[in-house]
Amino acid sequence: MSLRNSRPFLAWRAFAAAWRWSPGSACQICATWQRDAVCGTCRQRFRHAGHRCRCCAVSLVGLNEVCGRCILRPPAFDHTLTAFDYAYPWDGLITRFKFSGACELAGPLADLMSDALWTAAEQTGFEPPDVLLPVPLSAARQRARGYNQAWELARRVGPALEVPVQARWVERVLDTPHQTGLPRAERLLNLRGAFAVTAAGRAGLTGRRVAILDDVMTTGATLDALAATVRRAGATAVQSWVLARTVSDDAAP
Structure with a gap:
């Protein structure tokens, strides 16, 4: 025995x-x-608590609820919740999780994200979404990495927050170049036509309030492109849930 x-x-x-x-x-x-x-x-x-733009979650100084960029060019998502800034020590953990095969960090990071989102939701009082969508990777990128970090977070955060997770309602149909170091305009150009809604998604998204989950928001271009895609498919409201928000658009992971 x-x-x-x-x-x-x-x-x-x-x-x-x-x-x-x-x-x-x-x-x-x-x-x-x-x-x-x-x-x-x-x-x-290291929780990096502070006043953030209601729309894109960038840190703000003063009492404004929305940053200047979101006022001038509102993104396709309505609201963003983040666990912390993309800064020490979280940037190192996320880099290991995302690029070094440390998938075992998914559980601890998802726990931190769930706790932070619960707190943020209680403070802002907004209604929870009907469904949570992890940002998809292209097939080639997922084969190279071995897993989709957004899915690894979403499949843990969704149950913790009692929000159903759907990983097959949207897909990435273009294997776009890495976004690291690119300005927002080039990121948006890269992502044009990158996402599509599946047949199941077209049936399921109509009239739904959606949250899109990703690991890091830098310029918001990826989340903006996906949010626009699900809105065209009939989603009535779109939130962004991210593990970390960069301090500025230049601090790309």
């Missing part, structure tokens, strides 16, 4: 599950040994 099938091991596992206990791990930021992947001290210390 293997250790994992032994009676003492099975009893220990049942006890741990019942009490939601885990043997602990080193905090991914400060390396303190504790229960969670990111300790409570680091969550509080």
